[in-house]
Amino acid sequence: MKKYQKIYADLKSKIEAREYELEAFLPSENVMTKHYDCSRNTLRNALSQLAQEGYIQSIHGKGVRVIFHPQRNQSRLVLDGIESFKDSLVRNNQLEQQAKTEIKVFAEMIVNSKLEELTSFPIGMEIYYIQRVRYINDQALIIDHNYFRKDIVEGLTKDIAISSIYKYIEKTLNQKIVRTSWTIMVEKATEEDLEILDLEGFDCVCVATKYVFNDQGMMFEFSKSRHHPKHFVFSGQAKRNN
């Protein structure tokens, strides 16, 4: 592990362990560089990551303040835009709950003009189209529509789609999933939504649209996930630019 990653991990764990209180200041950069025996640059690299994730905030002339203590054990499944379904379950400590994935469609397609408009993949490109339903405790919560570039996510199969496509991409294909760009909106439930999800009286679904990029900066996935509104939580951080 890199030096700055060790420092990042150490500080993060101390914050999570409440070793530094909310609104308290970390030791000064000067003190910390001595403690970690590193240069100020390296320390600040670690700090900037923590700041990016919303753990701390540097205040000019004063110090570095702790502004966030993550909470565990939410009642709903909290998503953050980049994780796989499985990852979210783990982070939310809900793996003891029964999770299941059902494949409705597994197909290979060629992008036509309609698909181009939807996915923004170029016309003529070969893609996989996969439709899956996600269950927790036997309740259908999410309908996933995934479109993958075939040349990047080679050799996808039904079996892989049932377990974890992201794991396949990262472990087997050895590609890194780096970044997503997403939007969330609400749509009226379709016939299919009503059929598959037990909406418990709701007449709408939450639709998360995602564009996913690998470590080469290539978009290899477009997906629309239709979520049961009662079990949908999305969270994040935002920074104001000056």
Next chain:
Amino acid sequence: MKKYQKIYADLKSKIEAREYELEAFLPSENVMTKHYDCSRNTLRNALSQLAQEGYIQSIHGKGVRVIFHPQRNQSRLVLDGIESFKDSLVRNNQLEQQAKTEIKVFAEMIVNSKLEELTSFPIGMEIYYIQRVRYINDQALIIDHNYFRKDIVEGLTKDIAISSIYKYIEKTLNQKIVRTSWTIMVEKATEEDLEILDLEGFDCVCVATKYVFNDQGMMFEFSKSRHHPKHFVFSGQAKRNN
């Protein structure tokens, strides 16, 4: 303006002007440091900001790839978690549309245990509570419930709440709004929601919960915004940690 900010702004404008195509590479860091007559540190500071906003992605050993061209003229109002209502209108080029704000409640309160649980302000703290309804083209789209720390947002009035509280905080109180932490979920519409918002057949609203921090790392605002589901879009970027 700082040197790295100039470089950031210059590169950003060039990307937006499509001077660099999607998936194309920027000139190498070496070339750019010469062009901008700066150190590699300074250039990388600028690049890291662009990466954070999802414009570029560095690829080890290859170069820095453009991965995003912002789009304009969405049909819905796109929010990003940190802007004020007014800011969003401007960014979405919808200021020519008629925007209006109505104050339903303007009150000073002291945090009790129930409010503490809701807002996470400590018991006994003095706060402002403001309930507002946001209209675009005479259609009620958002019900805002804002809670402000009175000691930080001093001197708030109804008149200010009708125009722009954020403008007051930044221009008059000279405080900077730096960061928000937010979550989004869907809730069944309440009586009040149905009364105020014309939900056009929807039976639910989008609820955005925000914790807002100033440049001192102090949380000074808690708010819940109940959005008309048909006119709600939330978008952002997420990065996967390794």
Next chain:
DNA sequence: TGGTATTTGTCCGTATGTATC
């Protein structure tokens, strides 16, 4: 009020490691 020390912000230069071509 003012000066000094502390703390973070910006910027520079250099060296070495690692991935890609």
Next chain:
DNA sequence: GGATACATACGGACAAATACC
């Protein structure tokens, strides 16, 4: 293997905001 490009790390200098006496 060599050249190129980004990643990590060290060190130093000065500016700007803040705290303290």
